[in-house]
Amino acid sequence: MSLAEPAISVRSLTHLRALEAESIHIIREVVAEFERPVMLYSIGKDSSVMLRLAQKAFHPGKIPFPLLHIDTTYKFGEMIQFRDWYPASIGAELRVHTNRDAIANGANPFSLGTQKCCGLLKTRALLDGLAQGNYDAAFGGARRDEEKSRAKERIYSFRDQLGQWDPKNQRPELWNLYNARVDKGESIRVFPLSNWTELDVWHYIYLEGIPIVPLYYAKEREMLVRGNSLIPVEYNYPLLPDEQPEKVMCRMRSLGCSYCTGAIRSTATTLPEIIEELVSFRRSERELRIIDHDQEGSMEVKKREGYF
Amino acid sequence: MGTPSTSIEQFLREHEHSEMLRFSTAGSVDDGKSTLIGRLLYDTKGVYEDQLAAVRNSRINRSTGEFDLSLLTDGLRAEREQGITIDVAYRYFHTPNRKFIIADTPGHEQYTRNMATGASTASLAVILVDARKGVLPQSRRHCTISWLLGIPHLVVAVNKMDLVDWSEEVFANILADFEAFVAPLGITGITYIPMSALEGDNVVERSRRMPWYTGPALLEHLEQAPIGKQYNYEDLRFPVQYVVRPDLDFRGYAGQIASGVVRQGQRLTVLPSGRSSRVKTVTAWEGDLSEAFAPMSVTVTLEDEIDISRGDMLVDPARMPHVSRRFAAHLVWMNDAALEPDRPYLLKHTTQTVGATVTAVRYRLDVNTLSEEPADGLALNEIGVVEVETARPLFFDNYRKNRTTGAFVLIDPASNATVAAGMITERKEDNRAADLSAALRSEEFTSGRLTPAERYARWRHQPATVWLTARRELAYLLERRLFDRGCLVHAVVDEFESHVLPELARFSNQAGMIAICSSGSDDAADRERARTLVGGERFVALEGYELSPDDSKAAFQIIQALENRGILPADRFQVGEGI
Structure with a gap:
């Protein structure tokens, strides 16, 4: 049996390997502590990285949770093609949820405006999709460097029964000890890429060939x-x-x-x-x-x- | 952000090999913290142009400069409305050598818990002191909390030197005050840097206005502070997070190495069972590794089949952690509802969550004066030393030695809130032996340190209990047939005192033996007790109507059942009959 060399000769991880180790820890922790986790799959670069980390976390086993795509029906055609190819090619299970009622009632960004459209086709659809699957934890690919409210969000972001975030009442989050306790109907959004920057994501995609x-x-x-x-x-x-x-x-x-x-x-x-x-x-x-x-x-x- | 010096390829190579440093800052409005962070982000190009444009266009400018750098760290709308910083914000920038994560925390007393949160993962703390005001309670609090949370490198940034005429004397006085404050804590090796975040002196570039200072600028120091020091590479602690079992051939223990190094072939002890085995592989996506070290996330497989689950810990038998249900700890209380001794909480430590109570509060620590005060409980943002008792033993180290295995949080099972953060200071005296034996008083341990895998290797079968009702002759015949096949087997026949049979069966099974129990006819209760005691997977009881009245045929039926259940390997001569 041939052995791969340790990641590096001196015992110090590069920042990307340290981020990777942290994210894998988070993903495993969720699977170990929640009953019905799901990974929100947006098809973008961050989702691609998150998916690779999930593969690594359970290797040589398969990813032990489904992926959920919230399809507004206004995504790019190339995104849908990619969605229907890539997760299946790595043996992941993909579920798709759309707010059909809103679409049937003619929801679109031109007549409703972007704010209302987004509320119905993304936020509402997401909440319904999560409720339908009875998921108690949902992974998202958001990063803290993206936007100022995300800079303050926990890795385990507690959501009440209506899926709402209360920025003033977040659970303290110390070390890598995440509090996974929720009552019925409540849930946690989990952000394994919290500490990655946009550059880290691109560099990782480059190094890993994702x-x-x-x-x-x-x-x-x-x-x-x-x-x-x-x-x-x-x-x-x-x-x-x-x-x-x-x-x-x-x-x-x-x-x-x-x-x-x-x-x-x-x-x-x-x-x-x-x-x-x-x-x-x-x-x-x-x-x-x-x-x-x-x-x-x-x-x-x-x-x-x-x-x- | 470092611009590519010659080519993108070179940039990628540098960036690939850069390390990561997490540091914390604490401060409140007007002490220059936001300006300092804004300066670091701006000067290292950690700010996006459109974000910068928004700041440049802002009507607010509290600074004397072209625009207000402190606006770059602008927070939540809820915070802007109230003009305060509520929570920890994480910010990112990098230089060619390092990626930096800033845990930017508010400084007021009512946000002690946020300071502790930011400090928990930091390996360096930047403590701000306003040169005009000297060492204030807030700087002392940040220092104490950084020390409690075990941050190895402390930097005191004496800011606003422009407002004290770049005075060496002011700087020297602050340094002396600070050293006097930290002396009782035993803190040494603090780095003091005089600066002006507003003017940019000694933040990224060395200042020319303070020739008396010969040390590095803050960023230089951040780039050079040793990183490896944050991990202990001596004591292997591998908390099992998840068991990876894709098929029957692979059973791996997944986890993030808390400290130490794990190598292929290394002998390990499993806690709490106390059993030992060797590392068969250190598995990662990239392939099997010869070794892995903290903080890598890997999957370990062992030579022997041992029952290991989440919450167990793999350790080096030569360097064991403490195993105890009782210990003392520093506790930072984080909830509006005060700590109540003897109330049940949940305690999360590495990968296990156990019931726990705080049995005593030894004292409360005044963070500003470091004096110890008597207390019955702890209120929000108070820090104390307490005694804790857990329902199951924990495997831990002193927090000073190990920031992962020495840390825990308390959760209120009623509200699910995280109510406290704990740093273990000592195992309580005189209970080590008792606790160890309690921890190791498992089924496996009472039958010796031989493993089931070793027994299987010798006898070529699993232990099992065959339960017969009033079939004495069949029991002896079956014993003979199994003995002739090389099995370790014993017929335990007692039709009058059958209530002891379940215990006898369990003991026999622990020794790796197949026990054939034949009891009296009225044995339903004993049979069910035996099933529970030895475990369903080891228990074989064929109902009367299934079992042939002919002893020879019945023995054959039972042997087939044992083979079908994987207890006995199939007899190749019989299987091959038709060929």
């Missing part, structure tokens, strides 16, 4: 150019008078619903180029996510309502 949705790579795409915003042409979005889609070399920095996720002009077609762009431009990835900016303290308000 598959990601091709939308992250630059390519000529049909876009609507509105001021500084690049809006992808999908799902027959209503055009402005005299508006014509243009071919633009661009990529997505983060993935959400196609209408609410702006693209950036970019020529980065490889991971090192994406990372180079990231370290030289230094614009925060959520800048182009409309939902973060539709009102003051936007993310904090959504989280209080039950958004993950």
Whole structure:
């Protein structure tokens, strides 16, 4: 039997290996202490990393919980293709939940506005999906460097029976001793990537060769150019008078619903180029996510309502 | 953020090998903490341009500079509304050599628990002192809590030196005051840095305005502080978190190494059973490793089949932890409802959660003066030394020696709230022997340190109890048949005193033996007791109507049942008959 060399010769972990060890500990802890955990799978780069960490946590066994995708039906086609391929290819079980009633009643971002649309198709759908599966713990790929309200959120984020977060009444969280106690109907959202930064995520994807949705790579795409915003042409979005889609070399920095996720002009077609762009431009990835900016303290308000 | 010096490849190589340092800060409005962190983030390019633009465009500017750096650490809306910092915020930046995680905590007395939370995972603390005000209760509190939570490196940042004319004397006086305060705690080796976060002196770049100071700027110090010191590589402590069992061939114990090094081939002791085995593999996704060390998350497989579950701990037999139900600890109380001695709490320690009570409060510690005061309980944000008793033994070390196996939290089982954080200071006297034997008084231990796997290797069968009702002759015939197959077997025939048979069966099974019990006809209660005592998986009782009245045929039926249940390996001569 041949043995792999220890991670490094001196006994000190690189920051990525230290983050990895911490995340694996968190994922195992949840599986050991909760009855019905689930992993929220958003198809994005953070979900891809979280999935790899889950594989590592239970290797050589399989991931012992299902993945749940909240499908607003406004996701990019390439995201859905990736969703239907990748989790299955690693033997993970994927469940999909959509707020069918809202869709049937015509919920869409153009007529409802992004805030209301998001409330119905994401937050409501998420809460219903979690309630339906009776899940008592849900992993999410959120990171603390993403947004200021997340900077203060615990790794185990307690949610009441309505899925709401109370920022003023969080449980103290010391060392790696997580409090998993919940009463019936209450739950915990767990964020194993809390201490990762966007750069850490990209670097880990690069080192580990983790598959990601091709939308992250630059390519000529049909876009609507509105001021500084690049809006992808999908799902027959209503055009402005005299508006014509243009071919633009661009990529997505983060993935959400196609209408609410702006693209950036970019020529980065490889991971090192994406990372180079990231370290030289230094614009925060959520800048182009409309939902973060539709009102003051936007993310904090959504989280209080039950958004993950 | 370090910009790629020559190429992205070089940047990636550097960044890949960079280490991680977690440090804590504490402070409140006006002491310059937000400005200091804002300065670190800004000067290391840890701020995104759009976030910076928002700050530049902000109407608020409490500083004299171009824009207010302290706004970069702006928090929750709830906090902005009240103009205070409520909770720990985590912030991130990096230099080419290191990734830094700041646990940014509020400084007021009512947030002692948040300070403790931030300090629990930090390996360095930056304690802020306002040069104009000198050493205030808040700096003392942060220092004491950092010491209690075992942070190995303390830095005292004497800030706002611009407001005291960069005076060496002011700095020297603060240093002397601080040293006098920490002397009783036995703290040495504190690094003192005079700075102005507002002007940027000695934060990232060395100041030219204080030529009398020859030490490093804060960031230089953060980049050089030794990191390895935070882990103990001597005493192996591997708390079992989860058992990975994908199939019958693999049974691995998953966990994060709390301290020490685990190597392939190493002999380990399992607590609480006290049984020992060797490490067969140290398994990771990348392949089997020759060794793994703290804080890696790995999966360990052992040479022997031992019953191990979550909450057990794998340790080096030459360097055992304490095993006890009683110990003393520093306790930081974190809940509005005060500590009540003798009230049941849940205690979470490594991977086990047990019932616990605080049996006595020895004293309350005044964080500002370090004086010990008598107390009956502890209220929110109070710190004391208490005695704790747990329902099951814990495997622990002094917190000073091991920040993982010396730490615990208390949870109120009624409200589910995390009510306290504890740091174990000592095992209580005179109970080690008693506790050890209690801990080791398990079924396996009473039958000796031989493992079931060793017994199986010798006898080639599992232990079992065959229960017969009034079939004395069948019992003897079956004993003969099994003996002839090389089994360790004993017919325990007692039709008059059958109530002792369950105990006899259990003892025989512990020795690895197949016990054939034949009892009197009215034995239903004894049979069920035996089933419970020896365990269902070892208990074989064929009902009367299933069992042939012919002894020879009945013996064959029973042997087949033993084979089907995996207790006896199938007899290849019989199986192969048809070939």
